[in-house]
Amino acid sequence: MMKLFGLFIALTFVNNVVLSKFYAICPLMGLSKNPKNALNMGIAVIFVIFLSSIITWLLYYYVLVPLDITYMDLITFILVIASLVQFLEMFLKKTSPDIYKSMGVYLPLITTNCAVLGVALDNITANYNLLEAAVAGIAVPLGFLIVIYIFATIRQRLDIADVPTSFKGAPIALITAGIMACAIMGIAGVV
Amino acid sequence: MKLIIKLALFLSLVAGLSAGAMSYVFQLTHPIITQAQKEAETKQLNAIYKQSHFQSVSFDHKEYPLIENIYEAKKDEKREGYVYKISTPGYGGHIVYLVALDQSGRYLGYSPIDVTTETSGFGSRVGTKEMADRINKKQIGSGIDTLSGATISSKAVVKGIEQATAHYQKHYK
Amino acid sequence: MKKLKILTNGIWKENPIFVMMLGMCSSLAISTSLTNAIGMGMAVTVVLVASNFIISLLRKIIPDEIRIPVFIIIIATLVKCVQLLMNAYTPSLYTSLGVFIPLIVVNCIILGRAESFASKNHPFDSILDGLGMGIGYTLAVFIIAFFRQIIGTGGLSFYNPFNSTQVFFDLHLFDDYAISLFKLPAGAFLTLGCILAFINSRKMKKAIKVDENLEKKGSVKK
Numbered sequence: 001m002m003k004l005f006g007l008f009i010a011l012t013f014v015n016n017v018v019l020s021k022f023y024a025i026c027p028l029m030g031l032s033k034n035p036k037n038a039l040n041m042g043i044a045v046i047f048v049i050f051l052s053s054i055i056t057w058l059l060y061y062y063v064l065v066p067l068d069i070t071y072m073d074l075i076t077f078i079l080v081i082a083s084l085v086q087f088l089e090m091f092l093k094k095t096s097p098d099i100y101k102s103m104g105v106y107l108p109l110i111t112t113n114c115a116v117l118g119v120a121l122d123n124i125t126a127n128y129n130l131l132e133a134a135v136a137g138i139a140v141p142l143g144f145l146i147v148i149y150i151f152a153t154i155r156q157r158l159d160i161a162d163v164p165t166s167f168k169g170a171p172i173a174l175i176t177a178g179i180m181a182c183a184i185m186g187i188a189g190v191v
Numbered sequence: 192m193k194l195i196i197k198l199a200l201f202l203s204l205v206a207g208l209s210a211g212a213m214s215y216v217f218q219l220t221h222p223i224i225t226q227a228q229k230e231a232e233t234k235q236l237n238a239i240y241k242q243s244h245f246q247s248v249s250f251d252h253k254e255y256p257l258i259e260n261i262y263e264a265k266k267d268e269k270r271e272g273y274v275y276k277i278s279t280p281g282y283g284g285h286i287v288y289l290v291a292l293d294q295s296g297r298y299l300g301y302s303p304i305d306v307t308t309e310t311s312g313f314g315s316r317v318g319t320k321e322m323a324d325r326i327n328k329k330q331i332g333s334g335i336d337t338l339s340g341a342t343i344s345s346k347a348v349v350k351g352i353e354q355a356t357a358h359y360q361k362h363y364k
Numbered sequence: 365m366k367k368l369k370i371l372t373n374g375i376w377k378e379n380p381i382f383v384m385m386l387g388m389c390s391s392l393a394i395s396t397s398l399t400n401a402i403g404m405g406m407a408v409t410v411v412l413v414a415s416n417f418i419i420s421l422l423r424k425i426i427p428d429e430i431r432i433p434v435f436i437i438i439i440a441t442l443v444k445c446v447q448l449l450m451n452a453y454t455p456s457l458y459t460s461l462g463v464f465i466p467l468i469v470v471n472c473i474i475l476g477r478a479e480s481f482a483s484k485n486h487p488f489d490s491i492l493d494g495l496g497m498g499i500g501y502t503l504a505v506f507i508i509a510f511f512r513q514i515i516g517t518g519g520l521s522f523y524n525p526f527n528s529t530q531v532f533f534d535l536h537l538f539d540d541y542a543i544s545l546f547k548l549p550a551g552a553f554l555t556l557g558c559i560l561a562f563i564n565s566r567k568m569k570k571a572i573k574v575d576e577n578l579e580k581k582g583s584v585k586k
Contacts, residue, residue: 010282020549022393026472029385071217071448074466075209075440082436111436112470114389121463127285166565170385171557178553185313185550198430205434209441216445220452227455307462 004135011139018147019181023115027106028148029173033159038152041106042145046138047088048110049119052081053137056120057130077120078111085111115144147180239291239300240264240271248273250358257354259287270294273359277351281306281344282314290352292331292359298352301326306344314344322348332356370489374496381504381556382563386472390464391505392552396516401509403457403525404464405502407450409495411442411468416482416494418442423483435478436469443468457525473497511555516546 017023027041056077064070089107092100110116119140123133154176163172236245243264250261260276272293278285287305290298306318316322316338322345325336335352337345380386387408394400418438419426426434447465450458458465468474477497482490514520518539524530545551 015282022389022549022552023467025388025392026386029388069214071213071444072210074444074447074469075206075213075437078436078440078469079433082433112472112475114467114470117470118463118467121466125463164561166568167557167561168564171561171564174553174557174560178550178557181548181550181553182545185548194429198427201427202430202433202437205437209437212441213444213448216448220448223452224448224455227452231455305459307459 004131007132008135008139011136012143012146013184013187016143016147016184017115017118017140018144019177019184021118023118024113024144027109027113028151028177029170033152033155035149035152035156037106038148039145041109042141042148044088044106045110045113045115045144046141048081048084049116049141050134050137052077052084052116053119053123053133054130055080055084057123057128057133060124073121073124077117081116081120082111115140151177151180235289235302235304236262236264236274238302239274239289240266242266243271245274250362255354255358257351258358261358264291272299273363274300275351275355275358276304277355279347279351281317281347282309286317286344286347286351288317288348288351290326290355292355292363296331298326298329298331309341309344314341316341317344317348326352331359367489367492370492371496374493374498374500375503376500378497379500379504380473380497381501382560384473384476386476387474387501388556390467390471391501391508392549392556394461394464395505395509395512395552395555396547397513398506398509398520398522399457399525400460401505402502402522403450403454404461405498405505406525407446407461407465408468408471408473408501409498411439411446412474412477412498412501413491413494414442415439415474415478416490417487419478419482420485420487420490426483431483432475432479435475435483439474439478440469454525456523473501507559508552508555511559512546512551515543515555516551517544518542 011017015021018025018028024045059076059080060070060073064072064076085107089100092107119136123136128136151173155173158172158176167175233245237243243266245262245264248261248263250258252258257277257279258275259278262274262276264271264274272291272295274289274291276287276289278287280286285305286303286309288301288303290302291300293299301323303318303322306315309315309317322338325338329335335349337349374380378384381388381391390404390408394404415435415438419435422434443466446468447458450461450465477493481493485493510520514537518541519534519536521534522532524532543551546555
């Protein structure tokens, strides 16, 4: 239990997906200007990563390994993710149109979010068991949610701040991310 | 309905073709990859004991879960030492390394194989000379200091060495 | 002339990283050394050219409704093949690039070019576009890696990606004054931020010059 908790903290903060593993930078730079949207995106990503992390793990160890076709991992994983996203979209559209309305735009983008495929692949390379893969499936996107939300609030403030003109926009956002990465390194020393 | 069947057929055709292409490349590269891995391993073993002959030794994996492999190094029928391949859970995944327990009663040739799962700049330091200096030429059984700032990763490495030591002292001493 | 434009478009005007800000994940992660940068650049270029070529060949057969899944399958297949080949022929590069080779699948550049260029243009043009974009990516990663390696380790080194024992050059310039922060993730963000700011400032200077020229011309006409 303690080990799983340690893994959770490690994956959420220290090995943060965005700031130390560089997954999911595109959505971070692209659409995190509005904190509310960032929050919605983060929640959608938690859904997808949690489910895909479990499904891909099961598929890998119960289908690909017994059949000895582990070289099909990449194509299996990406198809699982793409259909999961599609499924989630249809499901939300039917059951709760309100949530669909607020999240709808971001859903297709999740397929090309490196974090989703990254977690699925990391679960295999790190030799996680199913429980650990499930923990990773929550911890990693939670780290993403935290970073993307904080980042969005900072960027809102940056918009009204007096930044040197050549740094406006993407450059200052990257520098902000760099400073946040420094802050996260501080936690690495504690754990 | 007809459209859906047509689309599904097309999609499965593409998937089938791609599976064929992948299996072809896999057949092509698989022998090279396993060969290269084997060569890399003997190369690493040879870096510890030059011109030695190596032979895998069987052991109880349940009792020593961190030990992946044990090699006996022999030179002209004379036993030089034992090289342990250890895979120990570190920070983000498994750290894999070789360490030799020499007949002279010292640790020798600590060489990391895979530290990619550790946080770069912190835990990854167990893959550098800094860690090797703390292990090499130390008396077998004496404590090994961990690296501050890379505590979890270096503790994991030490744990693996402790297990190797336990095995060595029980069977070869 | 037009063909040349397609090629150079990706290298500078629509550089995937500096201008379009696509495929940032891998470019930031692997830009720790020149060798990694070149290796990753080559892998991305190969996948881009091949996927652009295949998709533009099939552009008239692929049904519109399922084009994205088909693109993804094609790209995933190519990436897996590249991954297996790199594992076989460039083992040391393969281990140092790690998970970022399979992650080329979700690199926005490749799907983006398939959707916006290859699915609408001739195979030959698509190859040129893929090559240009690939070179643009490689160039960008190379520049980031150059600054990160020289500041982070105090030297520059470049190995043959196919044989890590063959060293092209390995300079140690100011080892004692290296700022290791630049080897870490934080350094990657800072480096790219500063490079983008520099590019912005050049662009602004150019824009001001153009404005001045226009004004001069305007006053002459008056």
